[in-house]
Amino acid sequence: MMKALQLDIDGRPALKSLPCPEPGPGETLLRVSHCAICRTDAKMSLAGHRDLSLPRVPGHEIVGKDETDGSFYLVWPGHACEACEPCRSGRENLCDRMRILGFHRDGGFAQWVTVPKASLIPVSPGLPGRIACLTEPLACTLNALELSGLSAGQRVLIFGAGPVGLMMALSAHSLGALVHIVECDSLKLELSGRFREAVGVEASTGCPDEPYHVAVNAAPSPVTLQQGISRLKPGGLFCLFSGFIGDFSIPGALLNELHYRQLRVAGAYGCTRKNMMQALSLLADHARIAELLIEEVIGLEESVDAMDRMLSARTMKFVIEF
Ligand SMILES: [Zn+2]
Ligand SMILES: [Zn+2]
Known part of the structure; x- marks a missing residue:
């Protein structure tokens, strides 16, 4: 079992003990090290979201460790079909059959997450996870x-x-x-x-x-x-x-x-894997400046409270550290 924050069928967030996910074909199991909270995560528990299905573990700004090789990865939150026209023209964020982590499938507000192997982007060991997990919104x-x-x-x-x-x-x-x-x-x-x-x-x-x-x-x-x-x-x-x-x-x-x-x-909506790689190197070049975007590094237990505080719209980023 693992600790997770889950939005229930009515969208209400609660801390739960859930079974560890099993990786399917073409997927990797990651031990989440950091997941930043997006304002969308906080808002959709109240107002829903076009792409959200419930119940759901949210979290799409994920850095995790592959325990089989000890490497840290950033996760492009999409799961694209690779076959449709947007996918074939390098616009996989507009995939006709897009499934997004934390919206269509469980995301990173949990100790473990399964992700498509094609969505993994290696993070250099020198960049702290709390900074690297800011990559996705920067890429957008x-x-x-x-x-x-x-x-x-x-x-x-x-x-x-x-x-x-x-x-x-x-x-x-x-x-x-x-x-x-x-x-x-x-x-x-x-x-x-x-x-x-x-x-x-x-x-x-x-x-x-x-x-x-x-x-x-x-x-x-x-x-x-x-x-x-x-x-x-x-x-x-x-x-x-x-x-x-x-x-x-x-x-x-x-x-x-x-x-x-x-x-x-x-x-403009979302980002491509290429945007994520560009954003990751931008963060690595400006790590000290990026640090100023973090309001607080918190534990999973504090995440429900942090989402409430974010709805006041007057906070910087909260990063969950596992
Ligand atoms: Zn986001
Ligand atoms: Zn596609």
């Missing part, structure tokens, strides 16, 4: 910026100074872009101060007037769409990175702005 930001076509010297506007907005800033900075973060919550702006200083990113509570090549939302408010589009240079791109919450409508005048100024809107 790299996917978004790649789709946005952001390049060196261009200006990017990021909405949201939560951990993911900050990771987006680190990714954009690594591409040589000039980054500005908008965060309307001044407390969150303050919390992110040390990280922003270390990366060299400016921020404000209001939206600056300058024009940007790319705007991207790491915040779920639909207002960011209107604000972002209005700040784009002609031909600029708004990347819809965080899904919007609540009911909202898009004014016709906003769509006409896309027409007259040849603007583009692109969605």
Whole structure:
């Protein structure tokens, strides 16, 4: 048996003792060393998620040890079919038959997890697990910026100074872009101060007037769409990175702005294995800065409490250490 956090059939999180999973064909059993908590994990226990089936052990930001060879691995959380058109064109995050760890199958909020061998990415022994487990969300930001076509010297506007907005800033900075973060919550702006200083990113509570090549939302408010589009240079791109919450409508005048100024809107969801490898090396190069993204390293027993605290939306990342 193993200790795990499981969302029950109603989505309520509880600590449980569950049977150890058995690896199927093409799978490996990992002893989880670290699993970071994603805001999605905290939110979906209340609101559900398109890809979630219950009951479920959540957790998709996993680093674990293969006890048969003693190596540590990062886990790309998808399980793609490798045969469909998106898979064959290097967009396996859009696989027609995608199954995601922590959503469709049990994830890393447990002492043991089984994962497809094809999803394993080796972690060099020098990089601490608590840092390496931040790779997946960072990789999602790299996917978004790649789709946005952001390049060196261009200006990017990021909405949201939560951990993911900050990771987006680190990714954009690594591409040589000039980054500005908008965060309307001044407390969150303050919390992110040390990280922003270390990366060299400016921020404000209001939206600056300058024009940007790319705007991207790491915040779920639909207002960011209107604000972002209005700040784009002609031909600029708004990347819809965080899904919007609540009911909202898009004014016709906003769509006409896309027409007259040849603007583009692109969605981004998840990441590819290639994005994860890029993100892992970015983290290895900036391990001390990445450390500032961690609010607290906790035990599994504290994870239910941590998910509650995250819903306040004013925390950095919690990392579960086993
Ligand atoms: Zn995540
Ligand atoms: Zn596929």
